[in-house]
Amino acid sequence: MAEVDGDRRYRDAVRETRIAVTDGTLIPDRDEKAIFSAWRISFFGAIALLVILPVFSPRPYLDIIRFIPDGVFRTLQVTVLSIMLALVIGLIAGLGRISRVTVINRIATIYVEVIRGIPLLVQLFYIYYALGALVQLPRLTSAVIAMSVCYGAYMGEIFRAGILSIPKGQMEAALALGMSRSQALRKVILPQTLRVILPPVGNEFIALLKDSSLVSVIAVSDLLRRGREYAATTFRYFETFTVIALVYLILTLFFSRLVAYMEDRMARRGK
Amino acid sequence: MESRVKIEYASKNFGSVVALKNASLSVQPGEVVLIIGPSGSGKSTLLRCVNRLEHLSSGEIWVNGRRITDPHGDIRGIREEVGMVFQNFHLFPHLDAISNITLAPRTVKKVPKDEAEERGRALLKRVGLSDKEFSYPDQLSGGQQQRVAIARALAMDPQIMLFDEPTSALDPEMIKEVLDVMLDLARDGMTMLVVSHEMGFARAAADTVVFMDQGEIIEKGSPAGIFDSPREERTRKFLKHIL
Numbered sequence: 001m002a003e004v005d006g007d008r009r010y011r012d013a014v015r016e017t018r019i020a021v022t023d024g025t026l027i028p029d030r031d032e033k034a035i036f037s038a039w040r041i042s043f044f045g046a047i048a049l050l051v052i053l054p055v056f057s058p059r060p061y062l063d064i065i066r067f068i069p070d071g072v073f074r075t076l077q078v079t080v081l082s083i084m085l086a087l088v089i090g091l092i093a094g095l096g097r098i099s100r101v102t103v104i105n106r107i108a109t110i111y112v113e114v115i116r117g118i119p120l121l122v123q124l125f126y127i128y129y130a131l132g133a134l135v136q137l138p139r140l141t142s143a144v145i146a147m148s149v150c151y152g153a154y155m156g157e158i159f160r161a162g163i164l165s166i167p168k169g170q171m172e173a174a175l176a177l178g179m180s181r182s183q184a185l186r187k188v189i190l191p192q193t194l195r196v197i198l199p200p201v202g203n204e205f206i207a208l209l210k211d212s213s214l215v216s217v218i219a220v221s222d223l224l225r226r227g228r229e230y231a232a233t234t235f236r237y238f239e240t241f242t243v244i245a246l247v248y249l250i251l252t253l254f255f256s257r258l259v260a261y262m263e264d265r266m267a268r269r270g271k
Numbered sequence: 272m273e274s275r276v277k278i279e280y281a282s283k284n285f286g287s288v289v290a291l292k293n294a295s296l297s298v299q300p301g302e303v304v305l306i307i308g309p310s311g312s313g314k315s316t317l318l319r320c321v322n323r324l325e326h327l328s329s330g331e332i333w334v335n336g337r338r339i340t341d342p343h344g345d346i347r348g349i350r351e352e353v354g355m356v357f358q359n360f361h362l363f364p365h366l367d368a369i370s371n372i373t374l375a376p377r378t379v380k381k382v383p384k385d386e387a388e389e390r391g392r393a394l395l396k397r398v399g400l401s402d403k404e405f406s407y408p409d410q411l412s413g414g415q416q417q418r419v420a421i422a423r424a425l426a427m428d429p430q431i432m433l434f435d436e437p438t439s440a441l442d443p444e445m446i447k448e449v450l451d452v453m454l455d456l457a458r459d460g461m462t463m464l465v466v467s468h469e470m471g472f473a474r475a476a477a478d479t480v481v482f483m484d485q486g487e488i489i490e491k492g493s494p495a496g497i498f499d500s501p502r503e504e505r506t507r508k509f510l511k512h513i514l
Contacts, residue, residue, distance in 0.1 A: 167361075169357060169359060169361035170361060170363065172324055172357070172361065173355075173357065173361035173362075173363070174363075174375075175324065175350065176322055176324065176350060176353075176354075176355040176424075177350070177351075177354075177374075177375035177379065177423070177424070177427055178347050178348075178350040178351035178375060178379045178427060179347075179375060179378055179379055180347060183378050183379070187374060187378055188363055188374075191365045192363075192364065192365050195365070
């Protein structure tokens with residue numbers, strides 16, 4: 001079959017575009033046997049351990065498992081709120097980075113450069129303690145703001161790369177039909193961008209889930225902090241952190257599989 | 272009668288490359304103008320300047336009496352009157368055929384959904400694709416995609432249609448289905464500016480053939496005049512290559 005049609009080539013190019021932002025776990029695609037099998041072994045192995053340990057040695061494992069659920073909830077809460085806010089910030093930063101208005105472009109670029117140059121832990125302290133001197137923010141709010149301002153910078157680069165990966169002809173076709181730039185962006189470019197950026201955004205989500213453990217330093221009772229609280233009173237450091245590590249592992253592996261599943265669904269849709 | 276398109280001394284440089292040099296051309300209502308010439312001769316650039324996808328370096332272009340080279344002019348209003356069909360179709364891959372067609376009327380002209388879709392279906396029928404309403408671009412052949420692209424441009428009720436090598440990306444067996452749609456449009460009295468080397472279409476539908484080389488309009492005339500007895504040596508040479 002000799003298919004030499006342009007938009008199909010573009011479409012394939014778009015679908016094949018992979019924006020490599022590596023910090024999260026590997027995304028287990030069913031087609032990649034080695035990773036998928038490693039994923040299964042780690043995921044179910046971690047769950048099995050988490051079941052077997054309390055059965056054979058309920059003290060302290062069962063106590064630990066009883067102690068941490070609200071930490072798990074808090075970790076997920078910080079992660080989900082932060083990723084949502086980071087997406088909004090990232091969209092704005094990404095649009096700013098490709099803006100032809102010099103002032104907007106500079107501001108966006110400076111934001112990205114500055115944020116990426118400061119460790120997340122320092123940003124957390126800064127927003128919580130330094131800004132806390134000016135405005136009193138609840139700990140959770142500070143944590144979410146710090147996480148999303150930081151991740152917004154990375155997200156901005158993902159949006160920028162995603163938007164730039166859409167063939168120029170798409171914008172031209174929209175403009176030729178009489179649409180304004182912003183209409184073309186909203187109706188033509190961004191819907192296609194979302195498809196391209198899903199994998200790297202999924203990666204960011206998982207990286208953020210892990211980095212959310214940093215918020216324990218500003219006294220947000222997340223998973224890690226709950227573990228530290230338990231260990232501090234019982235001195236069962238080894239057992240506690242074994243459980244904490246296993247729970248983080250199960251969470252990240254679960255979400256990485258979910259991202260792979262969503263990617264798969266997206267690739268199938270509209271075919 | 273007022274020209275639909277009037278181009279005066281249009282010049283365009285890309286850096287040090289001269290893409291257009293003092294090109295002047297006027298297109299009357301209902302006229303079908305075919306632009307031919309070797310690659311890099313400025314044909315596409317000329318076309319893309321008519322709806323300001325490219326900006327002229329100097330010269331003026333009027334569309335329906337409105338000066339599009341006016342930096343403060345209503346370019347979007349003019350673009351609504353000028354439909355464009357691209358070599359590589361540029362359909363919106365995330366939308367099905369009917370949504371590709373209705374997007375601009377709904378977004379730009381705020382036509383209600385039902386009305387836009389009814390008109391969209393009529394246009395799909397016109398290009399012979401009534402059964403492809405819900406097909407996505409990657410489910411369509413090249414010829415079908417190009418016909419949807421023509422329908423999409425027509426949905427804005429343009430008075431002028433620009434065709435930028437509409438059949439160049441197509442397999443030979445699909446060229447005819449696209450040319451048939453274009454012939455049908457020409458017969459209906461659409462004003463058309465077509466960059467193409469389809470001689471059959473030229474003889475059947477073109478009123479004027481323009482030959483361009485190195486950014487300049489070398490000569491223009493009736494299809495018979497240009498193809499059978501070109502005045503310029505360069506035209507003769509070029510025609511020998513493609514005929």
